Structures are given as structure tokens and as C-alpha cells.
Amino acid sequence: MSTDIDIRTRLLGTAEQLFDRHGFTATGMDRLTSGAGISSRTLYKHIGSKTRLVAAVLNERDRRFMRSLQVDSVDALFDALEGWFATEGARGCLFLRTWGETGGDVAEVTEAMARHKQRLLSRIGEIVAAEIGRHDDELAEQILILFEGATHATTYRGETAISAARRAAGLLIAGARA
Amino acid sequence: MSTDIDIRTRLLGTAEQLFDRHGFTATGMDRLTSGAGISSRTLYKHIGSKTRLVAAVLNERDRRFMRSLQVDSVDALFDALEGWFATEGARGCLFLRTWGETGGDVAEVTEAMARHKQRLLSRIGEIVAAEIGRHDDELAEQILILFEGATHATTYRGETAISAARRAAGLLIAGARA
DNA sequence: AAATATGTAAAATGATCGTTTTACATGCGC
DNA sequence: GCGCATGTAAAACGATCATTTTACATATTT
Numbered sequence: 001m002s003t004d005i006d007i008r009t010r011l012l013g014t015a016e017q018l019f020d021r022h023g024f025t026a027t028g029m030d031r032l033t034s035g036a037g038i039s040s041r042t043l044y045k046h047i048g049s050k051t052r053l054v055a056a057v058l059n060e061r062d063r064r065f066m067r068s069l070q071v072d073s074v075d076a077l078f079d080a081l082e083g084w085f086a087t088e089g090a091r092g093c094l095f096l097r098t099w100g101e102t103g104g105d106v107a108e109v110t111e112a113m114a115r116h117k118q119r120l121l122s123r124i125g126e127i128v129a130a131e132i133g134r135h136d137d138e139l140a141e142q143i144l145i146l147f148e149g150a151t152h153a154t155t156y157r158g159e160t161a162i163s164a165a166r167r168a169a170g171l172l173i174a175g176a177r178a
Numbered sequence: 179m180s181t182d183i184d185i186r187t188r189l190l191g192t193a194e195q196l197f198d199r200h201g202f203t204a205t206g207m208d209r210l211t212s213g214a215g216i217s218s219r220t221l222y223k224h225i226g227s228k229t230r231l232v233a234a235v236l237n238e239r240d241r242r243f244m245r246s247l248q249v250d251s252v253d254a255l256f257d258a259l260e261g262w263f264a265t266e267g268a269r270g271c272l273f274l275r276t277w278g279e280t281g282g283d284v285a286e287v288t289e290a291m292a293r294h295k296q297r298l299l300s301r302i303g304e305i306v307a308a309e310i311g312r313h314d315d316e317l318a319e320q321i322l323i324l325f326e327g328a329t330h331a332t333t334y335r336g337e338t339a340i341s342a343a344r345r346a347a348g349l350l351i352a353g354a355r356a
Numbered sequence: 357a358a359a360t361a362t363g364t365a366a367a368a369t370g371a372t373c374g375t376t377t378t379a380c381a382t383g384c385g386c
Numbered sequence: 387g388c389g390c391a392t393g394t395a396a397a398a399c400g401a402t403c404a405t406t407t408t409a410c411a412t413a414t415t416t
Binding site (some may be wrong): 021093153157 | 201264278282353
């Protein structure tokens with residue numbers, strides 16, 4: 001049924017935008033239904049609950065975000081982040097924000113956040129290994145922190161945050177290569 | 179009136195804890211009143227509205243947080259952050275979380291967040307200047323990003339995030355000194 | 357002793373929350 | 387053409403939201 005896919009896709013897209021722009025708790029089901037152009041009955045048939053919806057949104061966002069991070073250098077990693085912010089806006093990390101809003105006591109949100117961050121760290125680990133020719137967990141964690149810091153600092157510092165993070169990462173990589 | 183100060187202090191303390199642990203939107207006024215042990219009438223006489231309350235909480239937290247950051251080396255800066263997390267818990271930055279929850283359209287929250295981040299950056303600028311003997315805006319921004327990154331990555335990586343941030347900061351400082 | 361300030365307890369306000377239900381329309385497979 | 391799946395519109399659910407109000411108690415001030 002092609003309508004299923006259409007409805008679900010439209011719903012997840014609408015929900016991702018609303019949750020990102022106004023927060024999870026502050027976004028009511030009526031705004032989600034009218035935003036997606038569906039009735040509340042249809043919403044609940046498709047997704048079950050608000051918790052299931054936000055979990056689906058986060059897992060879909062993880063896929064999309066990770067796809068945008070298929071790069072092979074730390075420089076390109078921060079380029080990719082800059083590109084993401086240019087098209088999606090910079091409001092911090094939706095995973096951490098949603099996890100914070102739910103106080104950490106919604107299992108599906110906690111798990112989606114943990115999975116996403118685990119994937120992000122191992123992706124960074126691969127990129128670091130490709131750059132310096134060996135695995136370096138400490139360096140990977142440092143780049144992760146620059147990435148996380150740029151993600152959040154960009155909300156109030158703008159593009160300069162990413163530039164600074166990229167240059168700092170370059171220095172750390174250069175130091176590890178020598 | 180000593181009761182005024184007591185009530186306001188107790189209310190702000192309770193509110194800070196509840197907002198931090200469960201989020202701003204998800205925390206209802208009844209939990210705030212029963213947590214602070216006051217009636218809703220007294221709460222509104224003292225603080226006016228939920229918006230005014232969260233603004234007061236953020237401004238008070240800024241004072242307390244900045245007081246804990248009175249250090250004179252980058253190493254001690256990350257020690258201070260580690261100490262803060264040890265006693266207060268690590269759930270990311272309350273200013274950014276609250277700003278995100280309110281979608282950026284509550285002026286008092288946006289302003290409190292902006293003021294706090296401005297103060298944080300200039301404090302880091304001073305510490306960097308004390309370390310290398312001159313002002314270096316680029317280096318200060320890089321340390322800010324490590325600080326921001328450690329703040330958020332600690333929520334899912336634990337103490338290792340702060341250690342990695344501290345070592346990365348040390349390398350950048352050493353590089354700037356040479 | 358009267359007046360003022362400051363508190364509590366509890367009900368009422370009207371709106372909105374997430375979710376379910378009732379009633380009805382439409383299109384597709386058998 | 388009957389039945390089933392899938393949709394809409396709209397009402398109802400009971401709970402909870404932030405805020406105000408009503409009624410009353412208790413100190414301190416004058």
C-alpha cells in the first residue's frame with residue numbers, strides 16, 4: 001500500500017520538524033495531525049503513541065544524519081556538519097534534547113540516543129584511523145567532543161564555532177601523525 | 179522579611195532541580211509548589227509566572243556556575259567542570275536545553291542563555307590569556323568548544339569525556355605557547 | 357485593638373494534553 | 387456487489403496545564 005508509506009513518511013517528516021523547532025513536550029498531537037494532514041485516528045493506527053512516534057523520528061534521523069557523515073577525513077567531517085546545519089538549522093542535538101526533555105525515563109528515547117551516539121563515535125573512530133593509519137581511541141574521543149561542542153556552540157556562536165572546531169581537530173590530527 | 183528570602187530561595191532551588199531533571203515543559207506548577215512546600219498563591223505572589231520563574235532560575239544558576247569556574251588554568255577549568263558534574267549531575271547544559279524546549283521564542287530564556295554563554299566565553303578568554311601570556315580569540319573559541327562538547331558528551335560517555343577534553347585542551351595550549 | 361502583610365488550603369478558570377470512540381465515506385479484492 | 391481495509395471528521399475521554407480567586411489563619415506593625 002503506497003499510501004501507508006506516504007502517510008508514515010509525511011508524518012515522520014512533520015514530526016521531526018516540529019519536535020526540532022518547538023521541542024517534544026511542547027508539540028501537541030493536534031499540531032502533528034494538522035501538520036501531516038491526517039486525522040488523529042490515522043496517526044494512532046500508524047504509529048501507536050507519541051512515544052513510538054518520537055522513537056521512530058529519532059531512528060530515522062539517525063539514518064539520515066549518518067548518511068550525511070560518509071566522509072573520509074576529519075576536515076570533511078566538519079564540512080558535513082556545516083552543510084547539515086546550513087540546510088537543517090542549528091538547534092543542538094535532537095537526541096540529547098529529547099532525552100533531556102523526557103528526563104531519561106522513556107526507554108525508547110534513551111536507547112535511540114545511546115545507539116546514535118555509539119554509531120557517531122565509531123564512525124569518527126574509522127575516520128581517525130583512515131587519517132593517521134592506526135586506531136586511536138583517545139584521539140577519536142577528542143574529535144567526538146569537538147564535534148559535540150561544535151554542534152551545540154553553533155546555536156549561539158554561528159559558523160565560527162565549526163571553523164574553530166575544524167582547525168582544532170586538524171591540529172590534534174597533525175600532532176598524532178608526527 | 180526573612181520569609182521572603184527563604185521562600186524565594188527554596189522555590190528557585192526546587193525549580194532548578196525539577197527543570198534540570200525533568201525538563202521545563204514537563205514540570206507542572208503543582209510539582210513546583212509541593213516541592214517547595216508553598217501554596218500556588220504564594221508562588222505567583224513571589225515570582226509572577228512560570229516564565230519569570232525559569233528566567234530567575236537560569237540567572238541564579240549562571241551566578242553559581244560562574245562562581246565555580248573561578249580558576250586560572252585550562253586544566254583547572256576542566257577540573258571545575260568535573261567537580262560540578264560530580265555534585266550536580268551531568269545532563270547537558272540547562273541553558274541550551276531550556277532554550278531548545280521553548281523554541282527560542284521566550285525572550286527571557288533566550289536572553290539568559292545568551293548572557294550566560296557570553297560570560298562563559300569571556301571567562302575562558304581570560305584563562306587562556308593568563309596561560310599563554312596574550313589574548314587569542316581563536317584558541318579561546320576552541321577551548322569553549324571543548325568545554326561545550328565535554329558538557330554534553332559527559333551525559334553519555336561519562337568522565338572519560340572530560341579527561342579527553344582536558345588533554346585536548348592541554349595540547350592546543352602547548353601548541354599556542356611554542 | 358485595629359490594620360496590614362503574608363501565608364495556606366482548595367476550588368474554579370478555561371485551555372490543552374494524549375488517546376479512544378463513534379459515525380461515515382471511499383476504493384479495492386474476491 | 388459484498389466485505390474489508392483505510393481513510394476523514396468530530397466528539398468524548400479523563401487528566402493535567404498555568405493561573406486566579408475565594409475564604410480563612412496568623413503574625414507583625416501601628
